[in-house]
Amino acid sequence: MSDNNKINKSKPMVVPKGPGGRQMAGAGAKPANAGKTLKRIFSYMTSKWYLLVIVAVCVLCSSGAMIAGNYLLRPLLNDYIIPFIGQSNPDLTGFISLLVIMAVLYGVGVLATWINNRIMLTLATKTLFRIRTELFEKMEKLPLKYFDSHSHGEIMSLYTNDTDTLRDMLSQSVPQLLSSLFTVVGVFTMMVVLSPILTLLVVVMIGLMIFITGKIGMKSGKAFKAQQENLGKVNGYIEEMIEGQKVVQVFCREEISKADFAQLNNNLREAGTRAHTFANILGPLMNNLSHVNYALTAIAGAVLVIMGKLDLGAIASFLQYTKNFSQPISQMSTQFNGILNALAGAERIFRLIDEERETDEGKVTLVQVMDYNGVLTESFAHTGMWAWKKPDTGELIPLKGDVRFQDVSFGYKENKTVLHHIDLFAEPGQKIALVGSTGSGKTTITNLINRFYDINQGAITYDGIPIKDISKDALRSSLGMVLQDTHLFTGTIADNIRYGKLSASMPEIIGAAKLANADTFINHLEKGYDTLITGDGGNLSQGQRQLLAIARAAVADPPVLILDEATSSIDTRTESLIQKGMDTLMEGRTVFVIAHRLSTVRNADVILVLENGQIIERGSHDQLIAQKGKYYQLYTGAFELE
Ligand SMILES: Nc1ncnc2c1ncn2[C@@H]1O[C@H](COP(=O)(O)OP(=O)(O)O)[C@@H](O)[C@H]1O
Ligand SMILES: [Mg+2]
Incomplete structure (x- = not known):
């Protein structure tokens, strides 16, 4: 069950009442x-x-x-x-x-x-x-x-x-x-x-x-x-x-x-x-x-x-x-x-x-650009081309989707390191697969790319710029994310897909839904795209929710895509149906894909096998199979992925 669905153990919501309904002495904590x-x-x-x-x-x-x-x-x-x-x-x-x-x-x-x-x-x-x-x-x-x-x-x-x-x-x-x-x-x-x-x-x-x-x-x-x-x-x-x-x-x-x-x-x-x-x-x-x-x-x-x-x-x-x-x-x-x-x-x-607010020293922004014979100039019209803009020099660096980790170590809590000395590089357009058992640190790696958390040691760069210099808004708008816990908001199906790009037109929304293979089930709903979703999508199946989340990421059309077990609750038949759409979605983008079923990452450019926060194997599917290591064991079923 996703964290969002959890009813948390709250402190009792009722304040003790004394006679006459007023609060009694000694009920709450005293003010400091x-x-x-x-x-x-x-x-x-x-x-x-x-x-x-x-x-x-x-x-x-x-x-x-x-x-x-x-x-x-x-x-x-x-x-x-x-x-x-x-x-x-x-x-x-x-x-x-x-x-x-x-x-x-x-x-x-x-x-x-x-x-x-x-x-x-x-x-x-x-x-x-x-x-x-x-x-x-x-x-x-x-x-x-x-x-x-x-x-x-x-x-x-x-x-x-x-x-x-x-x-x-x-x-x-x-x-x-x-x-x-x-x-x-x-x-x-x-x-x-x-x-x-x-x-x-x-x-x-x-x-x-x-x-x-x-x-x-x-x-x-x-x-x-x-x-x-x-x-x-x-x-x-x-x-x-x-x-x-x-x-x-x-x-x-x-x-x-x-x-x-x-x-x-x-x-x-x-x-x-x-x-x-x-x-x-x-x-x-x-x-x-x-x-x-x-x-x-x-x-x-x-x-x-x-x-x-x-x-x-x-x-x-x-x-x-x-x-x-x-x-x-x-x-x-x-x-x-x-x-x-x-x-x-x-x-x-x-x-x-x-409370101290989330700090953001990042000053590099994301702007639309035009290309005049190989020279980039900032454009205020919509061009569909993007570049990073450095704050002091105004230098424009084209947005490509090149993500690198150098010797990155990280822990959520100070005394407990979760990731150890991670090195990885994803060149623009590459598909990087992260595999490994539950708790090995896959989601944590994606949490660092989008700066949900800042790293303790090492460096992460994006198109050559250290990500801590990039403003969080700019960074995140360049990333399309399908999180492991899908979360839907109260509103129509169309609204929920539009969450990825507020200016999206209806044809764009339907296009994205088709890409994610969500269009079929949406059309079967009584009100189609106008169907109201309430309570985190309680009226939809887990798999349907994931399809919507994929459509939401697709509509934003980002250069980098992060899919964290995006298809884990989708049956194999539907998965193979959306595979084509997913492949189209991934085309020309850098994609980090965390997959539950290894069959879906076979065609990845690089597969990284994680264990206890360390990369223990890396290579293409064929290389890793030939290596006969952990990946081979996972793939051939000697070890089940949980
Ligand atoms: N918010 C958090 N606070 C503290 N520890 C966390 C948090 N999220 C994950 N962890 C820990 O980090 C480790 C890696 O978790 P995660 O990256 O989610 O694994 P995976 O996605 O590979 O299943 C686990 O041991 C987990 O307990
Ligand atoms: Mg995870």
């Missing part, structure tokens, strides 16, 4: 440098700094309006409602205007909250838009090496999980935390103003509540973590089973899989029960405690009133404040954790954005 990351996130918004000011003002307004509105309960009771008791015809003008003021205050609060939410939401989505754009642009510029050491799932979760939590943080957690802070400070001040003694009582009660929340929260945090780990295991197992469903069925392992799954599923159930037991206790407990708090405060307040130390209006206001005080305090820790979680995610995003 919260301050710096926060500053960087806000730097995305500073072009609209005035909006941030408006947000801060709105947050202040809504908290302030709530605090002031609540305070007005005191004069409302003391100056109007209590004196009204027993009066048959009270004068309501002052009372009504006070009510209107209160209504306006609460109205302003609601309006301010609405404005602040709208602005933060727009700012947050804009910021995410910019971050996603940067992330994607950077991803397109990363060296392939990056993808060797980072799984698809890991990279995917930057776009999904991490951006999601970041949005929540910007549009919710940050403004809410800000509002909580304002409210707590404001309400506390007002409570002290109204009655220091009652404030002391409330503080003690809330201290007790925080203590209990902390205790249960810690237990529940651990339980949630355990639940998360178990969820990760279950998800991983499911992914693996989806991927390996065919193998499971072939080996009749359904029952065993079911049993394994039941075990994992049961662990998850138990962990889930434990986690939610704590979480479910917490809510009602807190509710009841706050009711107790309310009642105690009311009783203590009544005592103070009876003692003549406090007026009735003050108690009404104070009780209102008590409610407004405990709520933001109990929410602050979840908001704070939400922010920490999001910051950790943002750091992962920024880490990718800060």
Whole structure:
């Protein structure tokens, strides 16, 4: 199965949620440098700094309006409602205007909250838009090496999980935390103003509540973590089973899989029960405690009133404040954790954005040329003739397709050399075959020609120019590649062939498809060339996908062609059918062909036999057969190519 089809073992994509769906403490990794990351996130918004000011003002307004509105309960009771008791015809003008003021205050609060939410939401989505754009642009510029050491799932979760939590943080957690802070400070001040003694009582009660929340929260945090780990295991197992469903069925392992799954599923159930037991206790407990708090405060307040130390209006206001005080305090820790979680995610995003991009010191470019009596001049019209252009002198070197390796050694990782002292030369128009068992380094050689990876030692030249001096775009546009893993994109069949040359006309596309012998099967599809391909060509056979990949390379009409097991999944009959097309395709081009079936490389100019990253034999088919070495063994079937 090709790497592209693999579902990677991602980190579990689900962020643990605590009571009320918010993220729990201890769930994600903590940010390494919260301050710096926060500053960087806000730097995305500073072009609209005035909006941030408006947000801060709105947050202040809504908290302030709530605090002031609540305070007005005191004069409302003391100056109007209590004196009204027993009066048959009270004068309501002052009372009504006070009510209107209160209504306006609460109205302003609601309006301010609405404005602040709208602005933060727009700012947050804009910021995410910019971050996603940067992330994607950077991803397109990363060296392939990056993808060797980072799984698809890991990279995917930057776009999904991490951006999601970041949005929540910007549009919710940050403004809410800000509002909580304002409210707590404001309400506390007002409570002290109204009655220091009652404030002391409330503080003690809330201290007790925080203590209990902390205790249960810690237990529940651990339980949630355990639940998360178990969820990760279950998800991983499911992914693996989806991927390996065919193998499971072939080996009749359904029952065993079911049993394994039941075990994992049961662990998850138990962990889930434990986690939610704590979480479910917490809510009602807190509710009841706050009711107790309310009642105690009311009783203590009544005592103070009876003692003549406090007026009735003050108690009404104070009780209102008590409610407004405990709520933001109990929410602050979840908001704070939400922010920490999001910051950790943002750091992962920024880490990718800060990755070193693929370097390219190559300055030699590829240009179209005209030939005036043997003198090349650059042409801006389409001539079909190409030449390398040196950056400083402007010298033009005709593109021929002469590729040479001199003493090339290479390893993907520093301490593990994969290719040892490779020497090879391919003259223009030659067909070079690479054969050897799986893992011997054939694909690696092609990875070096197109500079997917840069070499550690030795030199590779292309028409006499060291390839590291050629810009990667120019180099790759001169190479036609059929990779070992075919990859098709969502789009029509024609689109997928056109991927090789965006300006290709329909006749060109059909011509290329005919060359690759793909035309027949395409015409049998219901919509022909307009048939939609989805999910990496899941509706086509492996062989059909390879035919399309060959057509895609053919349409680009490159001077050098690299075919990496391009026909490995095509049956021998179809292969012999396309052989003629392939031969036409290869004519006049330098071709590196890695072949699965040795019969297809018989007519190669040079056959290189690789073993453990070394060339152990080289020569034509007849020479190698006569040599009676490894090639002879491979060819006569003494050794099967895997
Ligand atoms: N991206 C990679 N990172 C690390 N090692 C790799 C990578 N690709 C291939 N290798 C290793 O390099 C060796 C040669 O692989 P490859 O050139 O793909 O062999 P072949 O195409 O002949 O089957 C193998 O041992 C393989 O494990
Ligand atoms: Mg290979």
